[in-house]
Amino acid sequence: MKKNILLIGHGAMARKVLQELPDHLQISHLLIREAQRAETEAALAGSGIHIVTSLEECEAVPDFALECAGHGAVEQYGAEFLAKGIDFGVVSVGALANKALMDQLEAAAQAGKSQLHILAGAVAGIDALAAAREGGLDEVIYSSCKPPLSWLNSPAEQLLDLKSLTEPTAFYEGNAREAARQFPANANVAATIALAGLGFEKTRVRLVADPTVKGNVHRIHARGSFGEFDIELRGKPLVDNPKTSTLAALSAVRALRHGGDWIVI
Ligand SMILES: NC(=O)c1ccc[n+]([C@@H]2O[C@H](COP(=O)([O-])OP(=O)(O)OC[C@H]3O[C@@H](n4cnc5c(N)ncnc54)[C@H](O)[C@@H]3O)[C@@H](O)[C@H]2O)c1
Known part of the structure; x- marks a missing residue:
């Protein structure tokens, strides 16, 4: 104890x-x-x-x-x-x-x-991902969808007109290492998935500004010798800090x- x-x-x-x-x-x-x-x-x-x-x-x-x-x-x-x-x-x-x-x-x-x-942390399925790794994983893709204004003060501002977006738009696709480097404020979940599964270089990350969602939506797709899973988690933020999920x-x-x-x- x-x-x-x-x-x-x-x-x-x-x-x-x-x-x-x-x-x-x-x-x-x-x-x-x-x-x-x-x-x-x-x-x-x-x-x-x-x-x-x-x-x-x-x-x-x-x-x-x-x-x-x-x-x-x-x-x-x-x-x-x-x-x-x-x-x-x-x-x-x-x-x-x-x-x-x-x-x-x-x-x-x-x-x-x-x-x-x-x-x-904020995401589900880390237990399954870490277990699946033991038998061999072929693919892990993490998508982070947030309302456009949640991406303010990130490099997304230079890539999209966040204030006038009308449909879901992906503005980053790459590996988890680069995602963490370019978007450090949003790196926690991508890094957790990378460490549990295929590592920073082989974990693919997709960042999306989506005017149709209210909170943060995390999606994980994993495929390997165990089979495959798709998980979607819609988290609520903490009252004291909208950037941190409950x-x-x-x-x-x-x-x-x-x-x-x-x-x-
Ligand atoms: N893994 C996840 O899914 C996940 C999700 C959300 C947040 N987080 C992490 O949790 C952290 C805390 O979230 P929060 O909502 O409490 O943030 P917050 O900004 O409300 O509070 C952070 C607190 O830590 C203190 N602090 C910062 N550096 C310190 C240091 N070196 N020594 C002592 N105190 C220090 C700050 O003064 C502040 O009081 C975030 O920075 C983020 O990295 C992780």
């Missing part, structure tokens, strides 16, 4: 995790940026959670750290925690499209005899439950 759980970040996802955490689990430490200390301490007063801004500040070494903070936090803390023998859970999986960071994390995990846990936060709760329950599914 994992006793000491450290959560990184106190944004929309971490707040949802704290809200949905089963009663028998307790977060021992919350790692935040110094600038957020006062507001976080006020928000969590009486919760029993120690607010820290570094691993050194923790009075007991955590068993498990869960990043709910962004790609920068994976870069900042991943190798440090793994090298110290602390299993590290990641929701900002897009950070792992950076091969140099992956190499660094692998070396740290080997040195610390620890594990990097990739959370399924399911991603709930997958973080599930990961924490895994460390504390007698039954794992």
